Structure formats: structure tokens, C-alpha cells
Amino acid sequence: QKEVEQNSGPLSVPEGAIASLNCTYSDRGSQSFFWYRQYSGKSPELIMSIYSNGDKEDGRFTAQLNKASQYVSLLIRDSQPSDSATYLCAVNKGFSGGYNKLIFGAGTRLAVHP
């Protein structure tokens, strides 16, 4: 079992729809969770971070975390063609003391069509 799992996609949604991206993780001790967007040929760009159970909203993006189910999701409302990219879920396996070690899922490719 991979430590962080995502559907590879592609996830195809029409412009203006809600895109729902999902991620599960295996280590119950994981403490922080991130979503990155990566355009082809570019480096990952942080779009959301979430640390506690529940929802966190930032503009058109909402991250949801359920630690009991070991599940993280990202909702993109009013999807635009410019949202077409690979979305990477990352989990921080850092130890107490502030270590930083991100474990990434394989990424979900999102395609928003006009």
C-alpha cells in the first residue's frame, strides 16, 4: 500500500463545474496536509494547507480533512480551463520538533473543458 494514494485521472469536468479531488494516507501520525498544483513542465505550487479536521476555504478552493478516515480532499468550484493541471496531495511526516518531510501522492490530472 502506498503511503499517499490518489486517483491518477484524468478527471474531466466542464467549465464552471465543481472538481473533486481525493487523497488517502496510511500513517495516522501525519500532522499536516497540503495540496499542490503542477502545470506541465513547471514546479509544484502550494494552493492549500490544512492541519485540523473539517473544511478550509480559500477563494474557489476548499480543502477537507478527516483524520479518522485518513482522507483529504480538494474541491475546486467554478472550474476554469486554467485549472487544468496535475494536483498533488502531500502529507508531512515530520517528527515533533518541526522536521519537514513531505510524502506525495502520484497526482491527479484535472482537465477542465470549455
Next chain:
Amino acid sequence: KAGVTQTPRYLIKTRGQQVTLSCSPISGHRSVSWYQQTPGQGLQFLFEYFSETQRNKGNFPGRFSGRQFSNSRSEMNVSTLELGDSALYLCASSPPGENTEAFFGQGTRLTVV
């Protein structure tokens, strides 16, 4: 505020050579991590440095090494290059605090021929 800067952006090396990549973190960030990204393996953690000390290391052979300087700038070195080392190498810096976000540089695209 300037972002994470990596140099060079592109490199072509021959098998058996060694290579050094450089990373300048965001001002005020003392944690620097390195990742390797390949189509087959995705993004994999190499190592993390904080205050010139390696705190974390991923599952890579000893040919991969790094260091951090007193100004938080970091370098990674790969010796005896293999074809399989061809990848995008990403550096990320993190602000002070526990389990904080990581901000990536543009990456160095290494091709080994």
C-alpha cells in the same frame, strides 16, 4: 519577497560524472528540502537540512548528498551519475515552525546521457 531560487535550470551530464545543484531559500527560511521527480516514481524526498544539519534522509543511495551553509543556502551533489538519475530536482524551503508548508523552486532538469 523573492522565492526559492535554483541553479542551474538545465544540465546535461554524462554517465559517471558528478553534478552539484544549488538552492537559495526564501529569506528567513532555515529549512531546505530536496526532492526528485520522475515520471515513473513521482516526487520523492531526498533529504532535509536545517541550521547546516541534515535532519531527515530519504531512501536514496549514498551517491546523493547535500549540505547547507550558514546563510541557509543549500547544495546537493550526485556522484557517479547513472542514466536513471535523469529527473527534475526540486528544492523547497519552509518557514519556521512545526510541519509548515514547503515552497518549491523552479527545479533543475538533469539529463544524464
